[in-house]
Amino acid sequence: MTTTPTNAALPSAEIQLDIFRRMLRIERNDDATHKQIRLGRITSPYYSGRGQEVIPATMSALMTRDDKICTIYRGIHDMVAKDMPLRPLWAEICGRVDGTCKGKGGPMHLTHPATGVMVTTGIVGSSMPIANGLAWAALLDGSKQVTVAYFGDGAANIGAFHEALNLAALWKLPVIFVCQNNGYGEHTRIENHMAGDLISKRAVGYAMPGFTVDGNDPFDMYAHAHAAIERARAGEGPTLLECKTFRFMGHAFGDNDAYMLEGEKAAHMAKDPLPAFRAKLIASGVASEAQLAQMQTAIEAEVDDAIAFAMACEFPGVEELRRDVFAEEIPA
Amino acid sequence: MTTTPTNAALPSAEIQLDIFRRMLRIERNDDATHKQIRLGRITSPYYSGRGQEVIPATMSALMTRDDKICTIYRGIHDMVAKDMPLRPLWAEICGRVDGTCKGKGGPMHLTHPATGVMVTTGIVGSSMPIANGLAWAALLDGSKQVTVAYFGDGAANIGAFHEALNLAALWKLPVIFVCQNNGYGEHTRIENHMAGDLISKRAVGYAMPGFTVDGNDPFDMYAHAHAAIERARAGEGPTLLECKTFRFMGHAFGDNDAYMLEGEKAAHMAKDPLPAFRAKLIASGVASEAQLAQMQTAIEAEVDDAIAFAMACEFPGVEELRRDVFAEEIPA
């Protein structure tokens, strides 16, 4: 279950660079978010995906724009990886009418079907049953589209996980269940919330392939993600990927970390996958220092532009409470 | 997973006879129920456990009166196996005030804590999370009591199953999850409702022992039930037993069987575990023909008495609608 698939696919130099770009876009955007929070410009809770970049960056590098994702409150990294445009993303986080959701959903419910971000849910586990439906639609359409359901280790214990995996396996749905196992559900360590040692073993009960992956290693992620997506596109059904990682910012940004083991977070941060992968790209000649610096400058400009845009947007008017409840506006 | 545990326990002659007595009590009671339905004396739906006798008969032969069960709408066989007295059972089925539940619950919600029948639920899967709580209480009490949660193959796909198994394994609760796998959930065959070949394999995901058992063979049942109960009493945690069987009367009594495979039911009925075990007891000298005939007479008398008793009981008065909603009666 922990083995890399045979004939493991290797990411081309181009794809490696693309994965890194997505990781960097996540990290730069996340960093900018912290700054805005400290400036008091974001007042809602923020669940950072910092430290977990490799997982959605690699998945997204393998997905087309038409492929779908269903994600969770800790999902901005997933959306940024999927190349959601940052202007409407930031406008949404800031509750502005030019946000993807007109400011009605906010960071926990960011949606952008145009880039395949179909659902962001705040209910643990609920991304999975809905992802099945998108996959079912693709199957009926005869398309090759795949759907990725992101969720956490804590979500692996809730009923919706089980129901979704059973149905997906039974119907051979083109869906990939990507668990971002960061070792904690809120403040509870995985060994205190989960019976069994590996989430991937739960796939056995559905006769579904299940793998435990190093979610901080773009090569391991790539090999497993590639196989899972190919499997789904070939009509062979779902895969469960348990991707081991760590969240650098705790549960909600600003939480205290008292519940963590001593030194645990520091040890993980010392192995930060972002600089590690950056160094590797340079060492292996995939990219030059200058190239990556330029990439970073471009990304930072994009982020800055998005924030400036968002701050200049209007807030929605109260009539918006009567809109989008139903297709038809509710009379005043 | 399908192997009999090493050092498999064998039922003594006395226990074999006790298992048979319980099976016969189930079958005679079930037969009497059919008659009462045909006479128009029972008007509510009836979910017969005929064909599945071995499972609860064996479990019950190994349980004390203090051990608990949580069962389902198809659960009268479980209760009869647990030696629930037949008079209040029948009075309940007939909606009389002398029923175990004063006629308020009926056959789908028969309860009798005095014999350890704690909950009968009509919601698929819901016996399991509640059984955990009874087991948790026993653990806190420091008692050796075990709790058995009965459920069907169809219930193995619902969220409550997953949540209950995870918690039970995590907390090493003294509970045994006994799946009466009769191959169908209502009209849906197991291969059309479940991904994977064996329900017992789902235990792997919780690092819980799981076994597929011949639920129509008292010896195989005994060996597995014995091991599971010992494990629970020893504080080693839960076990999942998938007990293969068949329901001879379809889903609800009187249903048509069009959805079954041709000849399937007949083939199963030809292997009816009741006469088979009876023959075996006689062949092996555990019991004589006369002894078993006498046993049957006594059981039939008990059933007849219970029915006569029930029919003579009063219906509850309408004031009962205000009682037992809360501990305190609701004022008129």
Place this chain on the structure above:
Amino acid sequence: MSEMVTMTGQQAINLALAEAMERDPKVLVFGEDVADREGGGVSGTTRGLSTRFGDDRVRSTPITEQAIIGAPIGAAMGGYKPVAEIMLMNFTAVAMDMIVNHAAKLRFMSGGQSQVPIVIRTMTGAGYQTAGQHADFLEAWFCHTAGIKVVAASNPADFKGLMLSCIDDPDPCMFIEAGVAIRTPGELAVDQGKIPLGKARIHQAGTDVTVISYSTQFLRCIEAVKELEEAGISVELIDLRTISPWDKECVLASVEKTGRAVVVHEALRSFGVGAEIAATISEELFGKLKAPVRRLGAPYSAVPFSKPLETAFLVQPADVVACVKELISRG
């Protein structure tokens, strides 16, 4: 006028599903035992559909209510119009998160980008001695949830016409198929088409009192009204049909005319749908009523098993008659 035919509500729903599936290849049917291999639904409502439209479009599912609503939500966002069955209304409790936190809210939370045009069909109702967990009317829960419509017809024509509308509606609809109501035969036009959501039906005009009801309980009100007419009391009888959004205009106009109102439903009286309707009538017609607005509903208890208790639990025609007479007697 078109030719009339007689059938049950179940048959009418079956017809509506077949017509919608015929017309629109995006319509899917989904739920436990709904395909013909499994008998076409536990009570046969979807019989014949999988044979006619294929197993891809009509699929039996495992017992998995969260997935039974989850998958249609996703499929709806993928362009389909799934009609999902939750066998009995009590089992909506298992799928409540998917219905309330997701189906009903995704359009709003996405600022209108997502739409979830699903129909949730569900049976319920006392009278069959199925006791505490198989007979609850829980429509008030969904009426109190913004973003989902709630429909509960009483007769075959409405079952068909409203089902057609629910399938075409761009938003989620909860479609209640009460056991007694779907089994009661009635007439409908062979070409019965859509009936708009949100519109009540005045079953009969009257001048002394307005009786407002829906679903099975509406059928019991018809009986009551016959008896009242014989006693010389003129009743305006309204079948709400859609409970959320309900037809305020129709109800208020009627009660403004009669000056008296009784709301009748099978669900618990306490905190039930009747409370909203009664509160609205009392507020909007303050000073114009001849008598207090009455509500009849189940007592505060679980549905009991024993027949005499089950009968007492349900509002009977005689209760409606007594209530109306008492209102009239106040002058």
Place this chain on the structure above:
Amino acid sequence: MSEMVTMTGQQAINLALAEAMERDPKVLVFGEDVADREGGGVSGTTRGLSTRFGDDRVRSTPITEQAIIGAPIGAAMGGYKPVAEIMLMNFTAVAMDMIVNHAAKLRFMSGGQSQVPIVIRTMTGAGYQTAGQHADFLEAWFCHTAGIKVVAASNPADFKGLMLSCIDDPDPCMFIEAGVAIRTPGELAVDQGKIPLGKARIHQAGTDVTVISYSTQFLRCIEAVKELEEAGISVELIDLRTISPWDKECVLASVEKTGRAVVVHEALRSFGVGAEIAATISEELFGKLKAPVRRLGAPYSAVPFSKPLETAFLVQPADVVACVKELISRG
């Protein structure tokens, strides 16, 4: 008179739990992150309890809401009194089957043999920009369910006194800890004991109008009432505290006196708790009211994210003031 101390509702609940656990070894605490290893609750309400009473009695659970209610039901039948936390009220949707089909019904369905003395603690409420799935007031669902009591206090004394009563109550109680209300400090007696369930509290007597509310919204009503008093309007302000069963006697006596009533809550106005109260007042005091009974609640939408929308979604003190003034202006 006993000494008074100032603390938040959270601290008061913590005290109540500690006292109950001290007194009765059968009291257990259970839920996500409730033990000290996990920080004593996501917002610290259960902090210190596991350290004091041991990990056996105070246990953090997986994210598993069906099991979080299921296990307490079983443990309650096994003689314990579990206090289970469903972190936020929207997540009760995931556990709805256990709450409604089981906890609330087992006593009745078993003819009184089973009792389920559990307390379900749950937080909720808008104002923190947590948007559509984390802030709903869903009390109406549970009020419409026979067999479960529903409590929603507004101040530390009531949080403590009512929690003590809920723990000792032989039946299941839903205990709503609204975010704003539990964080607002207030005074209570050092020896604050049980406060009976089902009894409202008249916060202040008045003669012109009765304002009925509970939980966070009650705090907003206090502000409104100050402004109304300044305008010379005498308000009788009632904190319902227990919503089901609610204190009909107290409310009716008050409105009989004032002749005017407004019910205010944070939940959707449509089909909300206010409907039951307004319908009851209008019915029971028919002909004795000076003005229609008004209900203030949230508009028919999901809880919005954007701050200005969230503010508009909530009934504000100014809305209460305007509503009361309009009623008074009717003479």
